[in-house]
Amino acid sequence: MINHQELKQQILNEIKELKSEETLTDLWRKYLGKDGIVTNEFKEISNVKPEERKEFGQNLNVLKSEVDTVIENAKMALKDKNLDVYLNQVQSVLVYNKPKIGHIHPLTQTINEMNTILKRIGYSVMDGPEIDTAEYNFERANLPIDHPAMDLQDTIYIEEPNLLLRTQTTAIETHVLEQYEPPFKVVMPGRTYRNEKVTKTNHFVFHQYQLVCIQEKVSMADLLATIEYLFKSFLGEDTVIRFRNKYYPEVEPGVGPDMQCFNCHGEGCAVCKGRGWIEMGGAGIRHPNMLRMAGIDPEKWQGFAFGLGLDRWAMAKHKITDIRTLLGGDLAYKPNVN
Ligand SMILES: [Zn+2]
Known part of the structure; x- marks a missing residue:
């Protein structure tokens, strides 16, 4: 030849x-x-x-x-x-060479892959508006307007005090809870905004992955098993996870899954801020108030839910150590800036 x-x-x-x-x-x-x-x-x-x-x-x-x-x-x-x-x-x-046509963005890859993993166990994928009202972003998530948690979420307003860029994907869920008759199992990946200073680990534009499962009966074991299934399917069987008790107004009881740092494997480094663990989101059994506000009878239905920081998942998967590179416009792409 x-x-x-x-x-x-x-x-x-x-x-x-x-x-x-x-x-x-x-x-x-x-x-x-x-x-x-x-x-x-x-x-x-x-x-x-x-x-x-x-x-x-x-x-x-x-x-x-x-x-x-x-x-x-x-x-x-x-x-x-x-x-x-x-x-x-x-x-x-x-000397013609086949042109390089690029590839799918790591965040989109992450969303697609997580959707596929959760569709396998019966979840549907839904979306909602990025500009939303304080009612759907806070009140219906069981965060009354004067709740101290609102101070923690530095909100970017389109029109104060009611129109804002959603601060969390729970805002998608409050629409879904209102619009659909239970039982249902839904995941909601989406872009979220907070008035944060941009650093290696924080960005004012970030992404979350929301999940909710409303059934006649759910348990904490169902929630933990779903989280473990997702972590291990996405990041590998050897992924080490731990759960900590957490308080979130949207759930009762609440739990926070942490993943052992992919960069230092628990030793402590800049990515995990020396802790050895990375907080991956918040989860819990849906607060009856949230169901009630959406018109779902909490005596008849129960639910579990979680919201995960999607950027961290993409970073863990692709070993990216600086969140800014995910949305940066620098053509000389450097995923691991120190
Ligand atoms: Zn580390």
Whole structure:
């Protein structure tokens, strides 16, 4: 089998030696004629492994059309006696490389993968508005407007005091709880905003992954098992998780899953701020107030829910140590700035 790069170079060299149009026709015959070098190469396809045949054929077709174009253009250039100009152009044709077309953003990859994992156990995917009202973002999440937790969430307002950029994906859930009849199991990935100073670990634009499961009966064991299933499916069976008691107004009781730091494996480093563990979100059994406000009878239905910091999941998966790189516009992408 021939080496395509070498062959292109060889043709280029031969074109440089050309004197007349007649010799160009010979050149065409030598490569693309009935018994030409490139033509014969097509017969080699039977010696290629079946799984590589498609690619082999495609590459060969590209080569064939490139050689054809190069010779055809050389003919035109000879006619116009502009061969020198032409040869300068042809260099760039012959070193042609397949353009790199990029890949899906790590955050989108993370969302897609988590959705797939949770769809497997019966969850649907839903979305909601990024601009929302204080009612759906706070009140219906069991955070009364004067609740001290509101001070912790530095909100970016579109129009004070009612219209804001959602501070949490619980805002999507409050819409879902209101709109659908239980039982249901839903996940809600989304972009969220808080008036935060941008650092290595915090950004004013970030992403959360919300989950809610409303059934006639749910238990803490269901919640912990779902979280463990998600962590291990997404980050690997050897992922170490711990749960801590936590207080959140949206749940009762509340729990916070932590993951052992992917960067230092518990030793302590800049990524985990020396703690060895990374907080991955908040979870718990849905507070009856939240169900009641959405028109769901808490005597009949129970639910568990969690909201996870999605950026941290993408960072853990791709070993990214600076959150700013996820949304930065620097083309010289450096995922691990120290
Ligand atoms: Zn660490």
